[in-house]
Amino acid sequence: MTITVENRNERTHRRSILWYAALVHRISGLLLVCFLPLHFLALGLALESEAQLEGFLRWTDSSAVKLSEMGLVFLLTVHLIGGVRVLALENLSWRNDHKNLAGLAIAAAAIVAALFFLRVI
Amino acid sequence: MQVSREHSATLDRTNTVNANVTKLEVRVWRGGEAGHYDTFSVPKRTNQTVLDVVTWIQRNLDPTLSYRFACRVGMCGSCGMTVNGAPRWTCRTHVSKVASDNLLEIGPLANLPVIKDLTADMSRFFEKWQQAEGTFVPTKTRKDPIAAIPPQDAARQNVDEAIECINCGVCFAACDVVRWNDDYLGPAALNRAWSLANDARDGGNTNRLRAISATGGCHACHSHQSCMQHCPKDLNPTRSIAGLKRLTMEAYLRGDLS
């Protein structure tokens, strides 16, 4: 039998919703940190002139940008609500229903983002 | 041949082996860190644990297979292995529960160096136990009266909830932070630190809280609760670690930690 070098245990165990909640929290935070410099630079256009900022704001009126903004609102909201869950887990008495809370957090953030989109399109 | 047929006939009452026996396809890790999977064909039985499968392979097909077990009844924690991707006690894992479509993949516990085949080197696990100051520091002598701690005492209940750990390493193997961060002490060591921190008789808590507040201490836990999900004794190290986060924060604000 030919001996080949393989990676063992590549198939990893089933992830729970808590694992995904932590992943969503981490990814949302990471994307927000990457987005922030762009956000700050856009606002900094006001240093150039009001017209520059106005031009940028009107660019954001397009549906494609509004869709991205909905994504950003989701990221911010899910990071906020997920963060509240973590603070509660670490500082308040232990609860056994964290799987439910994690699901609720993601659902609530999705609703907020959807509401945002409906208001701005 | 005659002998073995008679032997299996006596097993027929409780552990049926049919003439057309279903076979399990079992992939088993061989080698050290670098290695490969060997595939074995093992008769499937009605009542069969993964440890039974490994033992059958070693006794009937390949005596060079290395694996570890002791009590085989779910008390010692020695038989931990990775079964179809999840860390489990093989003596308490029924094949019918994990081998849908009769496929099994067995490897050593994750996050630990491999000695050979299915045997992991537990040294790192126990070293982190020591680093977390996971040992009881006595404050009384045999001449002192026994400490009177009522069972309903809140701190004692915290101890009771965490104390049943038998150091099997399953939580350590399941934990992503252990995988991502070499310095992380891990769920078992921190769970033990919590049980000792709540023990009114123990005198080593200042050092212990300091030990678990360094890089790789309790604050590195991201509360995935994979440890809780896989612990065969239904312990919850995430809950213990959350408690340690509170204890260390309080100690820090009091100025007890340097």
Place this chain on the structure above:
Amino acid sequence: MNLRLYLLQRVTAALMLPLVLGHLIVIFYATSTKLTAADILGRTEGSIGWALFYGAFVCLVAVHGAIGFATIAREWFGAGGQAPTIIMWTVGVVLLLLGLRAVFAVTMPGGLS
């Protein structure tokens, strides 16, 4: 992640809870009423309130984001030794400088036209 960084991370998070809520309200209001640059700057320029609100927000997010980013660099990208610390300070300083510049841009009195 050690105790000090953990505390900073959690404390900045807690302090930002009302700020993020406020910011979400601002986002909803500004985007749904299609405010122009003139509308926005008219409200923010010369405003101590907005300067404090967003100034504080920028300082807190610079700390929080820097620590989080450095943790990811360590855990997912294998940054070892001093690298996470350097990454943390870099991200923190960049966010702080760009952020305070943006706050200044929209709140400085008078503005440029």
